[in-house]
Amino acid sequence: MAATSIQQNHDRTRCDVLVVGAGPAGSTISTLLAERGWNVHVLEKDRHPRFHIGESLLPHSLPMLERLGVLSEIEKIGIVKYGAEVVSPYHGRSRILYFSKALDGSQPFAYQVKRAEFDKILIDNAVAKGVHLHEGVRAKHVEFRPGSTHMIHAQDETGRSLTYEADFVVDASGRDTFLSSQLGGKSRNPHHNSAAIFGHFEGVRRLPGRDEGNISIVWFDHGWWWIIPFKDGTTSVGAVCWPSYLSTRKVSLERFLWDTIALCQPVAERMANAKLIGQAYAAANYSYRRTTMRGEGYLMVGDAFAFIDPVFSSGVHLALNSATLGAEVVDAYLRKSPDYAIHAKEFERLVRLGIKTYSWFIYRFTQPAFRALFMSEGSIFKMEEAVLSILAGDAFGKSPTQVPLFLFKLAYYLVYLFNFRDNQAAYRRRRRGVPETVTTVQDYAVPQP
Numbered sequence: 001m002a003a004t005s006i007q008q009n010h011d012r013t014r015c016d017v018l019v020v021g022a023g024p025a026g027s028t029i030s031t032l033l034a035e036r037g038w039n040v041h042v043l044e045k046d047r048h049p050r051f052h053i054g055e056s057l058l059p060h061s062l063p064m065l066e067r068l069g070v071l072s073e074i075e076k077i078g079i080v081k082y083g084a085e086v087v088s089p090y091h092g093r094s095r096i097l098y099f100s101k102a103l104d105g106s107q108p109f110a111y112q113v114k115r116a117e118f119d120k121i122l123i124d125n126a127v128a129k130g131v132h133l134h135e136g137v138r139a140k141h142v143e144f145r146p147g148s149t150h151m152i153h154a155q156d157e158t159g160r161s162l163t164y165e166a167d168f169v170v171d172a173s174g175r176d177t178f179l180s181s182q183l184g185g186k187s188r189n190p191h192h193n194s195a196a197i198f199g200h201f202e203g204v205r206r207l208p209g210r211d212e213g214n215i216s217i218v219w220f221d222h223g224w225w226w227i228i229p230f231k232d233g234t235t236s237v238g239a240v241c242w243p244s245y246l247s248t249r250k251v252s253l254e255r256f257l258w259d260t261i262a263l264c265q266p267v268a269e270r271m272a273n274a275k276l277i278g279q280a281y282a283a284a285n286y287s288y289r290r291t292t293m294r295g296e297g298y299l300m301v302g303d304a305f306a307f308i309d310p311v312f313s314s315g316v317h318l319a320l321n322s323a324t325l326g327a328e329v330v331d332a333y334l335r336k337s338p339d340y341a342i343h344a345k346e347f348e349r350l351v352r353l354g355i356k357t358y359s360w361f362i363y364r365f366t367q368p369a370f371r372a373l374f375m376s377e378g379s380i381f382k383m384e385e386a387v388l389s390i391l392a393g394d395a396f397g398k399s400p401t402q403v404p405l406f407l408f409k410l411a412y413y414l415v416y417l418f419n420f421r422d423n424q425a426a427y428r429r430r431r432r433g434v435p436e437t438v439t440t441v442q443d444y445a446v447p448q449p
């Protein structure tokens with residue numbers, strides 16, 4: 001094992017692994033590496049607890065949280081989410097998709113959490129397992145020294161320069177994409193371009209009974225809405241819109257958020273007595289990916305490598321998953337294990353598989369053909385169960401989803417073809433950023449393959 005003692009003088013700290021970012025990805029990989037005895041330091045530019053978006057978890061994240069030893073703490077702060085309500089003004093109705101109906105029904109629920117609380121639990125757990133956390137410290141630059149240690153230059157809140165010398169660097173900086181900013185190689189997703197406005201509210205009406213904690217996803221003319229209830233009675237509400245719509249804003253963000261709520265009747269009805277808590281937020285054009293996710297003595301986990309639209313609440317799940325797989329890669333590298341190449345290949349394969357699986361659904365989510373399939377009740381050939389498995393986070397080939405998913409995709413293309421003009425028009429509108437308008441409420445016939 002490499003040096004496990006900390007040699008620290010005025011401005012230089014020696015460690016085995018330096019992790020940039022203490023979000024879910026950074027906390028997870030640092031915990032797993034510290035458990036294996038490595039000397040891990042984490043730099044976090046902010047201080048926990050801090051606001052972050054990404055509050056709806058997926059059922060298949062729970063075993064990973066259990067493995068980290070934090071599940072009982074998450075249970076205390078989270079409200080149970082048994083499924084997702086999908087509301088279509090284009091069909092004049094809604095339906096609830098329950099995780100219990102997924103192919104692998106072993107994970108029938110997840111939690112909605114405030115990220116300030118969730119992220120704090122994860123990083124406190126990392127520190128309890130021996131991780132050295134440096135809050136208020138921003139990583140600025142990595143001096144890569146092939147065949148040797150890397151030097152990471154950072155700055156604290158007072159402007160003091162700090163240097164960390166590490167055998168391995170993990171970029172877990174989220175959408176700041178720290179290493180990509182230095183190395184390049186990041187490109188905006190040409191297939192999907194969107195942005196978001198959101199806030200936390202009190203007084204938002206909930207679904208009744210056991211469904212109280214479910215997420216609601218509501219289509220509307222400029223994109224889609226999320227409504228995510230929290231345990232303390234407050235609610236996260238946000239819209240993911242085409243950037244062309246957001247660029248029409250001439251009023252304050254808060255006013256614009258309320259004006260946008262008024263454009264979507266199902267959301268406006270649930271928010272008739274709602275009040276914004278604190279400020280409104282925006283996240284600009286955001287879907288991107290980097291060409292490679294690792295190199296000599298470094299790798300990227302979570303959003304630092306890629307970010308996809310959050311409609312299926314996949315972000316934290318993908319971050320936890322890539323960090324868990326990434327820990328195997330870093331550990332093998334530090335041990336100079338002959339299995340390093342195998343772990344690295346598997347890490348890449350599974351990270352890309354997860355992103356690819358969700359991306360197919362995301363690119364089509366606002367197409368009329370997709371809405372028609374999602375709103376049609378009943379399932380043959382286990383198509384619905386397979387889609388629910390993906391929505392629950394079972395996206396890495398664990399359950400036999402391949403055949404039913406293939407049939408679902410086939411059904412989608414058939415519906416698209418039978419309603420070609422409508423779907424092409426929607427596709428073109430989407431490309432040009434022109435809003436759709438609900439004129440008539442109409443159902444497509446959904447042929448089964």
Ligand SMILES: Cc1cc2nc3c(=O)[nH]c(=O)nc-3n(C[C@H](O)[C@H](O)[C@H](O)COP(=O)(O)OP(=O)(O)OC[C@H]3O[C@@H](n4cnc5c(N)ncnc54)[C@H](O)[C@@H]3O)c2cc1C
Nearest residue numbers: 021023024025045054056139173174176302303310315316
């Ligand atoms: C509008 C929107 C809605 C979303 N909704 C959901 C959802 O419902 N469910 C879901 O699962 N996901 C959702 N996501 C995605 C989710 O937010 C992310 O996928 C998730 O937070 C990724 O975790 P991470 O650890 O990779 O990055 P982050 O959580 O972003 O953590 C990165 C950390 O790195 C720190 N950092 C950055 N740069 C530096 C630096 N140079 N030096 C030191 N520290 C640095 C940051 O301060 C931050 O704490 C949503 C995202 C958006 C934009």
